Amino acid sequence: MFEHLNVVAASVFVFFFALVTILGFLASRWKAADLGHIAEWGLGGRQFGPWITWFLLGGDLYTAYTVIAIPAVVYSIGAYGFFAVPYTILIYPFLYLTMPRLWAVSRKHGYMTAGDFVLGRYGNRGLELAIALTGILATMPYIALQLVGLEKVISALGIKGQGAMAHAPITIAFVILALYTYKSGLRAPAMIAFVKDTMIYIFIVAAIVIIPYELGGFGAIFAAAQKAFDAKIAAGAAATPPVKVTAGLTLAPTQVAPYITLAIGSAMALFMYPHAMTSTLAASSGRAIRFNAIALPAYSFVLGLIALLGMMALAAGINVAPPATDAVPQLVLWAFPDWFAGFCFAAIALGALVPAAVMSIGAANTFTRNIWKPFVHPEMTPREESVVAKLVSLIVKVGALLVIFFMPTQFALDLQLLGGVWMVQIFPAMILGLFTRWFSGSALLIGWAAGMIVGTSLAWGEKAWTPLHALKWDVPLLGNFDLGFSAYNGLTSVIVNFVVAAALSLILRPRARDETSPGDYTDSGPALASAVFGEVTL
Amino acid sequence: MKYLLLLIPCVVALWVPLFNSVGPELFGIPFFYWFQLLLVPVSALAIFAADRMGKA
Numbered sequence: 336m337f338e339h340l341n342v343v344a345a346s347v348f349v350f351f352f353a354l355v356t357i358l359g360f361l362a363s364r365w366k367a368a369d370l371g372h373i374a375e376w377g378l379g380g381r382q383f384g385p386w387i388t389w390f391l392l393g394g395d396l397y398t399a400y401t402v403i404a405i406p407a408v409v410y411s412i413g414a415y416g417f418f419a420v421p422y423t424i425l426i427y428p429f430l431y432l433t434m435p436r437l438w439a440v441s442r443k444h445g446y447m448t449a450g451d452f453v454l455g456r457y458g459n460r461g462l463e464l465a466i467a468l469t470g471i472l473a474t475m476p477y478i479a480l481q482l483v484g485l486e487k488v489i490s491a492l493g494i495k496g497q498g499a500m501a502h503a504p505i506t507i508a509f510v511i512l513a514l515y516t517y518k519s520g521l522r523a524p525a526m527i528a529f530v531k532d533t534m535i536y537i538f539i540v541a542a543i544v545i546i547p548y549e550l551g552g553f554g555a556i557f558a559a560a561q562k563a564f565d566a567k568i569a570a571g572a573a574a575t576p577p578v579k580v581t582a583g584l585t586l587a588p589t590q591v592a593p594y595i596t597l598a599i600g601s602a603m604a605l606f607m608y609p610h611a612m613t614s615t616l617a618a619s620s621g622r623a624i625r626f627n628a629i630a631l632p633a634y635s636f637v638l639g640l641i642a643l644l645g646m647m648a649l650a651a652g653i654n655v656a657p658p659a660t661d662a663v664p665q666l667v668l669w670a671f672p673d674w675f676a677g678f679c680f681a682a683i684a685l686g687a688l689v690p691a692a693v694m695s696i697g698a699a700n701t702f703t704r705n706i707w708k709p710f711v712h713p714e715m716t717p718r719e720e721s722v723v724a725k726l727v728s729l730i731v732k733v734g735a736l737l738v739i740f741f742m743p744t745q746f747a748l749d750l751q752l753l754g755g756v757w758m759v760q761i762f763p764a765m766i767l768g769l770f771t772r773w774f775s776g777s778a779l780l781i782g783w784a785a786g787m788i789v790g791t792s793l794a795w796g797e798k799a800w801t802p803l804h805a806l807k808w809d810v811p812l813l814g815n816f817d818l819g820f821s822a823y824n825g826l827t828s829v830i831v832n833f834v835v836a837a838a839l840s841l842i843l844r845p846r847a848r849d850e851t852s853p854g855d856y857t858d859s860g861p862a863l864a865s866a867v868f869g870e871v872t873l
Numbered sequence: 874m875k876y877l878l879l880l881i882p883c884v885v886a887l888w889v890p891l892f893n894s895v896g897p898e899l900f901g902i903p904f905f906y907w908f909q910l911l912l913v914p915v916s917a918l919a920i921f922a923a924d925r926m927g928k929a
């Protein structure tokens with residue numbers, strides 16, 4: 336198991352892992368409160384200020400899997416992998432306009448999850464359940480993918496177990512993570528995020544300065560990458576049967592529409608995930624969220640630089656098999672001395688632990704509040720909720736481990752891809768709901784179902800799940816429709832979802848009670864005024 | 874105006890034909906990459922400006 340162990344790198348790695356383990360347990364005493372209460376365990380007591388939120392959200396959204404997978408796509412096909420940059424540009428104006436409203440209404444009514452808000456707004460248990468199940472379903476494979484990222488860096492350290500021991504290192508890492516998450520709740524990843532983000536920044540700054548220096552500058556890197564793509568295209572054409580490879584420094588015409596729609600669809604899905612919502616609602620004010628809409632793009636910039644690591648791996652002559660998830664670990668080993676490679680791997684590993692912790696907490700909050708409480712034990716106290724949520728956070732992590740143990744990695748990748756398509760289906764109910772009550776709960780529920788079915792069936796391919804689908808249909812009686820391009824299934828299906836919800840809302844007018852009022856959605860003057868003077872109609 | 878400031882960087886980020894080219898290069902980095910990287914801080918500044926206007 337340890338024949339090829341890189342002792343120096345592994346020692347540095349273990350040091351940082353031990354450090355954050357101690358931090359994770361100590362976090363239970365940070366901003367001391369009764370962790371037996373679910374809002375304390377699961378939302379950190381909603382008291383994280385602008386800077387803590389910056390570290391937590393950054394640590395939560397820019398995961399280890401991103402650090403591994405985005406450069407892997409760039410390594411494999413070039414420009415297309417850069418979609419992560421426009422995607423993350425779109426997120427923040429959206430965050431700025433919507434999430435302070437969700438925060439304000441959640442604070443007022445004690446909501447902790449998307450399902451809580453939807454139930455309060457539309458009074459529809461079915462819609463609440465749909466939204467909760469979507470979140471949990473999409474989160475599970477996402478946690479499993481963090482494990483894939485973790486396993487990549489551990490194997491790059493030279494620890495490769497055989498047979499039953501193959502997954503021993505990530506099992507140990509995950510058990511430790513599960514224990515301190517159980518004890519400290521959201522405070523643990525919030526505290527560890529400080530260490531993780533600082534290490535990632537150091538890693539990237541070093542990489543972006545040192546590696547181009549070693550490779551003879553960016554001009555040489557991109558020239559070498561161009562050659563590598565040309566070679567791939569030539570190899571594909573020479574194969575029998577010929578394979579058409581689309582790769583290059585810029586987008587091929589057929590990649591433009593997928594690039595745009597993937598960026599839009601992914602941006603719409605991101606803040607629907609329970610982990611993104613958990614970190615957002617844990618902020619201490621709407622102001623803290625707005626601050627982060629301005630400050631979080633720093634991470635997006637770093638993500639763009641991380642994507643360029645894929646080009647550098649090509650220029651360094653790193654040769655890894657598809658899906659190229661070993662490209663970054665191998666580049667790090669190639670470029671840096673052992674001790675710094677250990678540091679970089681620890682940074683990536685922490686980049687897996689922080690999101691995995693927040694994701695399991697987000698899923699646990701959702702399960703407790705929107706499934707267990709309404710359907711099993713309606714009279715739960717916050718104390719009982721906390722007990723269930725803590726247990727569920729353990730179960731969710733065990734579930735992710737089992738996925739890695741018993742299923743091929745490709746399965747987790749496919750499920751994660753589908754997860755994004757599913758997650759975006761709660762966008763109409765959530766985001767339209769923040770601004771208007773014109774839509775009815777049952778119409779939104781049917782729209783959600785339509786979006787789920789359309790999105791999943793579009794993704795169904797003969798050999799594998801596919802993220803894109805050509806926009807052409809042969810409709811009986813009406814003839815052929817061909818828009819002439821392919822689009823991201825998430826975006827196509829959420830448009831169907833929206834159209835269905837809007838059309839049905841014309842017929843099914845909302846009758847259920849809305850427990851929120853317009854003043855609840857603003858966190859500045861008006862909310863205070865209405866608190867003092869009673870409800871003022873706006 | 875406030876909402877326009879939030880919208881413009883998004884539209885530019887999605888207007889792929891605008892920047893889907895190798896030249897002009899900057900420090901050897903093709904236009905496609907440096908333009909989008911530059912757009913990230915520009916979009917953050919736009920949100921900042923929109924936020925200031927909201928308070929005025």
